Amino acid sequence: xxxxxxxxxxxxxxxxxxxxxxxxxxxxxxxxxxxxxxxxxxxxxxxxxxxxxxxxxxxxxxxxxxxxxxxxxxxxxxxxxxxxxxxxxxxxxxxxxxxxxxxxxxxxxxxxxxxxxxxxxxxxxxxxxxxxxxxxxxxxxxxxxxxxxxxxxxxxxxxxxxxxxxxxxxxxxxxxxxxxxxxxxxxxxxxxxxxxxxxxxxxxxxxxxxxxxxxxxxxxxxxxxxxxxxxxxxxx
Amino acid sequence: xxxxxxxxxxxxxxxxxxxxxxxxxxxxxxxxxxxxxxxxxxxxxxxxxxxxxxxxxxxxxxxxxxxxxxxxxxxxxxxxxxxxxxxxxxxxxxxxxxxxxxxxxxxxxxxxxxxxxxxxxxxxxxxxxxxxxxxxxxxxxxxxxxxxxxxxxxxxxxxxxxxxxxxxxxxxxxxxxxxxxxxxxxxxxxxxxxxxxxxxxxxxxxxxxxxxxxxxxxxxxxxxxxxxxxxxxxxxxxxxxxxxxxxxxxxxxxxxxxxxxxxxxxxxxxxxxxxxxxxxxxxxxxxxxxxxxxxxxxxxxxxxxxxxxxxxxxxxxxxxxxxxxxxxxxxxxxxxxxxxxxxxxxxxxxxxxxxxxxxxxxxxxxxxxxxxxxxxxxxxxxxxxxxxxxxxxxxxxxxxxx
Amino acid sequence: xxxxxxxxxxxxxxxxxxxxxxxxxxxxxxxxxxxxxxxxxxxxxxxxxxxxxxxxxxxxxxxxxxxxxxxxxxxxxxxxxxxxxxxxxxxxxxxxxxxxxxxxxxxxxxxxxxxxxxxxxxxxxxxxxxxxxxxxxxxxxxxxxxxxxxxxxxxxxxxxxxxxxxxxxxxxxxxxxxxxxxxxxxxxxxxxxxxxxxxxxxxxxxxxxxxxxxxxxxxxxxxxxxxxxxxxxxxxxxxxxxxxxxxxxxxxxxxxxxxxxxxxxxxxxxxxxxxxxxxxxxxxxxxxxxxxxxxxxxxxxx
Numbered sequence: 001x002x003x004x005x006x007x008x009x010x011x012x013x014x015x016x017x018x019x020x021x022x023x024x025x026x027x028x029x030x031x032x033x034x035x036x037x038x039x040x041x042x043x044x045x046x047x048x049x050x051x052x053x054x055x056x057x058x059x060x061x062x063x064x065x066x067x068x069x070x071x072x073x074x075x076x077x078x079x080x081x082x083x084x085x086x087x088x089x090x091x092x093x094x095x096x097x098x099x100x101x102x103x104x105x106x107x108x109x110x111x112x113x114x115x116x117x118x119x120x121x122x123x124x125x126x127x128x129x130x131x132x133x134x135x136x137x138x139x140x141x142x143x144x145x146x147x148x149x150x151x152x153x154x155x156x157x158x159x160x161x162x163x164x165x166x167x168x169x170x171x172x173x174x175x176x177x178x179x180x181x182x183x184x185x186x187x188x189x190x191x192x193x194x195x196x197x198x199x200x201x202x203x204x205x206x207x208x209x210x211x212x213x214x215x216x217x218x219x220x221x222x223x224x225x226x227x228x229x230x231x232x233x234x235x236x
Numbered sequence: 237x238x239x240x241x242x243x244x245x246x247x248x249x250x251x252x253x254x255x256x257x258x259x260x261x262x263x264x265x266x267x268x269x270x271x272x273x274x275x276x277x278x279x280x281x282x283x284x285x286x287x288x289x290x291x292x293x294x295x296x297x298x299x300x301x302x303x304x305x306x307x308x309x310x311x312x313x314x315x316x317x318x319x320x321x322x323x324x325x326x327x328x329x330x331x332x333x334x335x336x337x338x339x340x341x342x343x344x345x346x347x348x349x350x351x352x353x354x355x356x357x358x359x360x361x362x363x364x365x366x367x368x369x370x371x372x373x374x375x376x377x378x379x380x381x382x383x384x385x386x387x388x389x390x391x392x393x394x395x396x397x398x399x400x401x402x403x404x405x406x407x408x409x410x411x412x413x414x415x416x417x418x419x420x421x422x423x424x425x426x427x428x429x430x431x432x433x434x435x436x437x438x439x440x441x442x443x444x445x446x447x448x449x450x451x452x453x454x455x456x457x458x459x460x461x462x463x464x465x466x467x468x469x470x471x472x473x474x475x476x477x478x479x480x481x482x483x484x485x486x487x488x489x490x491x492x493x494x495x496x497x498x499x500x501x502x503x504x505x506x507x508x509x510x511x512x513x514x515x516x517x518x519x520x521x522x523x524x525x526x527x528x529x530x531x532x533x534x535x536x537x538x539x540x541x542x543x544x545x546x547x548x549x550x551x552x553x554x555x556x557x558x559x560x561x562x563x564x565x566x567x568x569x570x571x572x573x574x575x576x577x578x579x580x581x582x583x584x585x586x587x588x589x590x591x592x593x594x595x596x597x598x599x600x601x602x603x604x605x606x607x608x609x610x611x612x613x614x615x616x617x618x619x620x621x622x623x624x625x626x627x628x629x630x631x632x633x634x635x636x637x638x
Numbered sequence: 639x640x641x642x643x644x645x646x647x648x649x650x651x652x653x654x655x656x657x658x659x660x661x662x663x664x665x666x667x668x669x670x671x672x673x674x675x676x677x678x679x680x681x682x683x684x685x686x687x688x689x690x691x692x693x694x695x696x697x698x699x700x701x702x703x704x705x706x707x708x709x710x711x712x713x714x715x716x717x718x719x720x721x722x723x724x725x726x727x728x729x730x731x732x733x734x735x736x737x738x739x740x741x742x743x744x745x746x747x748x749x750x751x752x753x754x755x756x757x758x759x760x761x762x763x764x765x766x767x768x769x770x771x772x773x774x775x776x777x778x779x780x781x782x783x784x785x786x787x788x789x790x791x792x793x794x795x796x797x798x799x800x801x802x803x804x805x806x807x808x809x810x811x812x813x814x815x816x817x818x819x820x821x822x823x824x825x826x827x828x829x830x831x832x833x834x835x836x837x838x839x840x841x842x843x844x845x846x847x848x849x850x851x852x853x854x855x856x857x858x859x860x861x862x863x864x865x866x867x868x869x870x871x872x873x874x875x876x877x878x879x880x881x882x883x884x885x886x887x888x889x890x891x892x893x894x895x896x897x898x899x900x901x902x903x904x905x906x907x908x909x910x911x912x913x914x915x916x917x918x919x920x921x922x923x924x925x926x927x928x929x930x931x932x933x934x935x936x937x938x939x940x
Contacts, residue, residue: 034562437905438905
């Protein structure tokens with residue numbers, strides 16, 4: 001109960017001080033013990049990216065890179081080190097939409113590409129899909145690794161999965177017509193919502209698992225003519 | 237940008253799509269025959285008539301409560317433990333929205349749902365315990381017993397249940413497709429979280445403060461002016477432990493609903509780290525309470541030994557196991573420890589409300605089977621509702637924002 | 639024990655003389671005593687003969703069925719508690735070593751600052767300025783917190799009913815309002831129960847107890863217990879030995895929860911700035927980690 005006589009009070013309060021000091025002394029070693037061998041903080045949400053810097057975000061199901069410019073046909077462009085050089089590729093949305101690729105057909109170096117015109121071809125299943133180039137220019141290099149291993153496009157579409165290097169002297173002007181930053185996020189959200197609207201309920205449930213539910217959303221939506229669905233989004 | 241396409245599948249009636257999860261009725265009904273559902277049905281088949289009987293015949297006919305022991309497990313377990321274990325709502329909301337630790341985002345929504353359902357069913361348990369529950373509006377509307385801790389508890393619990401409902405509602409609105417309302421409510425997240433922490437601090441501590449009124453009845457080792465602090469701090473531990481337990485069970489039970497890209501082990505280890513530090517402080521706080529009571533002489537009695545056991549077994553041991561598990565990245569150990577920690581929270585609150593209460597009285601209280609079955613019924617119903625919601629609404633999945 | 643007319647007059651006369659003999663309290667005395675001007679009762683256990691007329695009068699005044707085993711001494715076999723049908727009981731405590739048996743009347747103590755009233759969330763139990771602690775069934779939720787709070791275990795709950803009330807001694811406020819004494823004190827034949835104001839009765843108790851130390855144990859139960867009660871007890875042996883709860887702290891029980899309740903406005907005021915400060919700090923830190931051209935956080939919260 002509550003009140004003590006003054007004599008036991010000395011003892012009780014003294015004991016409290018001892019306990020408090022013991023706590024303070026033990027707290028630091030305990031903290032170190034508990035925080036222990038933790039690795040450097042990493043986001044818990046697993047990123048498939050390896051060499052690519054962690055500069056992309058997850059907008060719902062699709063990764064959106066921060067430092068690239070998007071063409072509405074789901075191709076991206078990013079300035080490379082050399083003057084006027086631009087790296088070009090297909091974005092995560094396109095890659096997930098189409099699904100596992102049999103091969104990719106890339107234009108040979110020296111080919112001219114024009115913004116909004118078909119530049120390269122994706123082969124998946126028995127269908128073929130064109131993708132539009134995001135910039136004007138001349139192809140100076142292609143990513144040979146992606147030709148050998150189309151899976152790179154899935155793992156790291158904005159880094160190791162780049163497709164073309166294009167010499168594009170007017171890139172600075174052209175990229176004003178492309179999407180980036182917040183606009184790009186909104187655009188991908190809209191695309192995702194458009195996809196959602198098409199989903200039947202049970203498919204929707206399976207897909208709402210998050211991450212990449214199925215490889216090849218278009219195929220899941222319309223097994224027979226999925227390339228028609230894909231072309232609607234890829235504008236090709 | 238693509239124009240709005242025609243839907244590729246025929247839209248189904250709202251009820252079939254939303255409630256039956258897109259399954260035709262016959263198929264849905266078939267899917268209901270599972271072992272868990274059978275057990276749940278059995279529990280409810282007995283429990284619901286008991287509850288009806290309790291209201292028809294009174295508390296004397298259904299409980300072992302007496303003039304000496306007016307409170308039993310409906311207060312000690314359903315109310316006190318239910319509220320403590322639902323504390324995951326505010327602890328995770330604080331972690332994610334106030335401390336900005338976005339990594340824990342995947343568990344905040346299930347924690348809020350567990351919190352909301354925990355409070356709803358704690359209040360239902362309270363309804364069963366109150367002798368005149370139809371008078372509940374009275375202290376809410378016109379007769380305010382402002383000197384009473386119970387008054388504060390009642391108001392805080394009522395307000396907090398509303399806050400939890402609002403915090404969860406974006407998931408509900410997502411399910412219903414009411415986007416505007418959802419966006420509007422998402423903006424209130426920070427404000428709701430602040431309110432949640434405030435209200436939780438108040439009523440978690442006040443549930444303990446209730447017992448300050450019984451210095452002659454509560455055993456001196458448990459009676460302390462610091463009971464409110466003990467209840468509040470242990471509620472944080474309860475919340476974190478319960479989130480670990482609930483997420484572990486949910487990920488087993490709801491495989492198809494879960495975001496497999498989330499590293500749950502990592503989150504669980506992080507929560508365990510936090511829980512271990514808080515438990516460390518809690519153990520010392522309880523020792524301070526012991527020193528302040530001036531009755532260390534009572535430690536040599538049977539109840540004194542039980543007091544020591546409670547602190548050592550149910551607070552210090554989980555503290556060390558959480559720390560060790562987090563340190564060695566042993567998520568399995570952490571999950572079992574979380575279960576033990578939850579048990580420890582229950583033990584503490586039952587000790588205060590039933591075991592150490594009236595410790596000198598000749599007449600001891602043992603709950604009647606009907607009291608136990610009622611609590612079981614309420615818990616089972618809570619699990620069923622949880623499952624119903626998780627199967628339909630975006631709770632376990634990480635969607636845009638929330 | 640049978641009461642003879644002789645004993646009756648002897649005891650009655652002594653009681654009357656004692657009451658008249660005491661000087662009137664000085665004008666300021668009431669204000670020094672907590673609840674000094676409220677009505678109270680002094681229970682002198684050396685005078686109670688166990689006739690249980692008080693139990694009968696109480697039952698009649700409250701419309702209860704009469705006291706159990708009326709006129710039958712077997713009722714004293716074991717101490718009884720009050721119940722939902724008996725607001726007051728008289729218990730017998732055998733005397734040892736030739737000391738006489740003592741009879742002790744139990745009922746609500748009508749504390750100066752009642753624990754039950756401060757505990758009630760709906761003000762269904764209230765302390766009236768005149769003294770009685772009254773119960774309003776229409777406001778009661780049946781939460782039974784008053785039962786937890788009362789150190790004297792007074793409130794009793796109608797567990798057998800589907801619409802239960804709390805039941806306890808009322809101190810007969812309707813009778814007091816008419817200028818009458820409570821039913822029990824009005825029929826006490828021996829003067830064991832004296833009705834008056836608390837200040838007067840405390841003075842009376844002190845005079846008896848300190849004036850006759852050979853006759854009375856040196857304590858007035860209820861003077862300080864639970865912050866002071868209106869029903870005070872004196873007797874020839876320590877009152878904890880005749881059934882009154884021992885070790886009741888000498889503080890008003892409402893003061894035990896005051897600190898916890900006092901924290902409420904502080905939490906409501908301090909938590910928002912504290913939490914918003916943490917929020918701002920964490921937002922800033924998260925903003926620094928992210929790349930410069932980003933709206934990540936806004937996107938995450940959308």
